[in-house]
Amino acid sequence: MHKIWLIIQREYLTRVRKKSFIIMTFLTPLLLAAFMIIPAWLATISDSEDVVMVLDESGLFADKLESREDLKIIPIAASSLEQAKVAYQETDYTALLHIPKLDLDKPEGIRLYSKKNTSLQVKFRLENMLEKEIESQRFMASGIDRDMLNKMKANVTMTTVNLSESGERDSNVWVTSGAGIIGAVIIYFFIFLYGVQIMRGVIEEKTNRIVEVMISSVKPFQLMMGKIVGIAGVGLTQFLLWVVLSAIVVSGVQAAFDIKPAPTPIEQMQSGRAMATGEEESAETEESSQQNTLSEVSSAISNLNFPLLLGSFLFYFLGGYLLYGSLFGAIGAAVDNETDTQQFMFPITIPLIISFIMSYTVVIQNPDGPVAFWMSIIPFTSPIVMMVRIPFGVPASELLLSMGLLILGFIFTTWIASRIYRVGILMYGKKINYKELSKWLFYRV
Amino acid sequence: MSILKIDGVTKRYANHTALDNVSFDIPQGCIFGLLGPNGAGKTSLIRIITQITGADSGEIYFKGEKLRPSHIKDMGYLPEERGLYKKMKVGEQLLYLAQLKGLTKDEAIARIKEWVARFEIKEWMNKNIEDLSKGMQQKVQFMATVMHQPSLIILDEPFSGFDPINANLIKDEILRLRDNGATIIFSTHRMESVEELCDNIALINRSRKVLDGPVREIKDTYKTDTYQVIGNGQLLITSPDFEVLEQHDNHGVFRASIRLLDGASPNDLLRYLIQRVEVHSFVELVPSINDIFIRKVKETYHA
Incomplete structure (x- = not known):
């Protein structure tokens, strides 16, 4: 028994003292940390405020486009697109959105001018805002109230419960x-x-x-x-x-x-599902549903x-x-x-x-x-x-x-x-x- | 008294017999040569003695007791295939191997210090084995073999890989260990390399023991009463007591191998020569172990 113990010690010590072991042991948690930090860091970068000048020639969106926390909308009253472009060149704003006179049934010709390439995020968000606005104007035109529509939308999340002898347990x-x-x-x-x-x-x-x-x-x-x-x-x-x-x-x-930890794959999958089902939920419901899943997850984990x-x-x-x-x-x-x-x-x-x-x-x-x-x-x-x-x-x-x-x-x-x-x-x-x-x-x- | 008694040991592998009813004794405190060509069965026998493998039949007695695992502590084995952990430091390696032989840590450290002083290798202790030269590695391995002061030391082809200086150092160490009471078994196919060191030998050929006993007795048995004479003059032997086996003459200098025939003594030959020529050298031609081995093997074939 004593000899086996000596052998165990040698096998253990020679390996634990190896450089490769030490490097692997310390590198892996650092890599893990990097996986956490980099997405968070990237998130903070895109958090820098985007400012978009809007020249609305259609008059449809005049005060409908509202500034968000990190996306500021500045309507300008320029007499022509050329003038607006000149004005934009003098600023350090992110982009210039030009909405020409347009037909609600066929919204075409909207352009986004920028000095640098605009991020996809800004483009999508602007598109989203415009789409929503056009939609609600169409609803209005056909006599449907937007608020009414929101009320009719359904959102179902099921809580799974384990029935066992020891009673009910929330499970996920x-x-x-x-x-x-x-x-x-x-x-x-x-x-x-x-x-x-x-x-x-x-x-x-x-x-x-x-x-x-x-x-x-x-x-x-x-x-x-x-x-x-x-x-x-x-x-x-x-x-x-x-x-x-x-x-x-x-x-x-x-x-x-x-920072909050980067979402786990499970959370990502869930929020991915949520995205897929709900078209464009209002910010509040989104928030609350996320809180729901979070509490659900943590209760399941503790169970x-x-x-x-x-x-x-x-x-x-x-x-x-x-x-x-x-x-x-x-x-x-x-x-x-x-x-x-x-x-x-x-x-x-x-x-x-x-x-x-x-x-x-x-x-x-x-x-x-x-x-x-x-x-x-x-x-x-x-x-x-x-x-x-x-x-x-x-x-x-x-x-x-x-x-x-x-x-x-x-x-x-x-x-x-x-x-x-x-x-x-x-x-x-x-x-x-x-x-x-x-x-x-x-x-x- | 014999430290090791080998009694009718037989070992068979799938398609060949490695040892066939081998028996001999190894006296305590001697240097014993286990000799034979490659593949004769020497290593198989050693592996049975060191309990790496077991015999199919026959017994081995160590200090009068049937061989058992606790005897391993009292043996030191230097295999033909040498090797150490390459990435381990010399000091740690010696400590590890000594502890595996049953020394406590403190004992082992004390022994290591002793040997380090003797071989003057203090500066190696913190080097990895792979950073040492081949000769140094062999020295470390030799230390590891004898550090636990075994009473039986088995060295398989001990001098292969040593340069002459280190080989002499090891020879001296072996003699010193013998004088301190250890028994040493040399196993080698290069018989001339150990002839001068061995007190006793056993010759093994094709898995059978051919011959064993004290070297001096064996040589006496196999000596041919032949003398080599070198001198000046015209040598012409006419006496019926002597037979000239070989003679060379070169500008008045001769060299001859002469055999004594029945009853004649070396002094008779010398007396006979002195009357006729000027003798510069007179030496008995003793058969080497190698010669004896060859003769013995031929005999066994013819028999």
Whole structure:
């Protein structure tokens, strides 16, 4: 036991002290911060006030175009467009809007003059204002009151509620799926990134020829497990540092720039939906609906079973890693260099990739369906698929079955891996195929 | 007393037999040469002794006890395939390997200091292994092998890769370790390289032991009573007691290999020569281990 501990320490410390580890650990939260800051910063840039001169020759929009917070409208009374252009040249206003005499049925010939290219935003907003104005004038012409129309508009948002023995809980499909998907993605990348590190470590020991020195002091199994556990520690450390550093950076950025966090994908999707449904809602309803979704999201988040989520995340995080990690170790032992790993990597990566793809297609749509059920029970796919299912609620019996099988699966792959490992690490210069590998399982060493 | 007793060890791999009923003893406190051509089975035997693999049949006794995992602490093994963690610092690496051999951290640090002083390599301690020359790496590896003061040290092809100066340094260290009571096994196919160092040897060929015992006895058994003589004069041997195997004359200087026939002693030959020529050199032609090995292998084939 003491020797395994020494090996774990070495594997852990050499990796944690590597420059690449330190850079990755600190760079990722900074990148995250950059993702937050840049959109916010861009938003503040466009916040600079736009001033548009309006020459209205039609007289239809005379006092109808109102200044907004960041878009100021200055009507001018020039006798001709040429005169207005000259006047505009003398200012540093954003643009000059020229509305010629026009026919309400066929509003054509409206032009926007500017010194620089105007931003799309300004163009869209002006277009929007004009459209709305023309629309209401048309309504007036046909005898419909705009206010009346607004009252008739309907806006429905459904609150989804989970009915369970423990009572009713507000739930939010987006939050629930998001929580699961995030967990699954992290596990997927963790298995890949650190599984490959195990494999590289074994190959390195082989090519450095240190293996024989090592196994004259320790058992091959100790060497393999020490490496797997040590690298798991590296992964957990990196993950925890990312969480902590991100939290620090994010709160620091928020404090320094006094900005709201950039909308999460979920919120974006929701506001995207809102945009698509409501044509041009009045500012108030927009605001209130956003507040609605926000409160809905936060209530759904607080209704997630965090201890269960976190507990099972850690379990599947480690379980999946250990299950695949020992196999990666066996591959490393079977080959002489990294280029030979391809043929053995393939069968290992396939179940991982399939469960990853299935989890955000089939499983997320039907988290209690047969595909989701079986994939969350089978140890090779369960670490990813079960993580997606858990936020939707999984019966305790299924969860226990899945966890139990994952432990059995881990013991099984470790057994196979250690059989291959003990033969492979002393084998040099031999091209290995599957037939050869299967023989190794039953070698007496 | 023997530190290691190898008793009927057999090891088979899928398509060949690596060791076939090999038995011999290794006396305590000697330098033992495990000799044989490449592929004879030396490394297989060493891997069984160091418990990297197990024998199919037969037993090995270490200090009179059946080999068991706790014996590993008392052995030091320098494999033919040398290697260290390239990206690890010398000091850390030595500390790690010594701790894996069961030393406590404090013991290990004390030993490292001792060896660093002996090899005068203090300035290397904070260098990565990959920044050292090949010879330096070998020294570090040698230190790692013997640092835990094992009573059995196994060196597989110990001198390959060493320049003459470092090879001598290592030779001196090996002798010193032997004098301190350790038993050393040399495994090599270059028999001439260890002949002078070994007290005992075992010859292995094609997975079988061919010959073993103290070097002096073996050489006595295989000596041919042949002497090389160099001198001035016209050498013409007519006595029936001596047989000239080979003779070269060059401007009055001769060089001859002469064998004593039954009963004649070297002094008889010398006396005979002194009366006829001027003797400059008189040396017994002792068979090298290599010669003995070749003879022995031929015998086994013919038998």
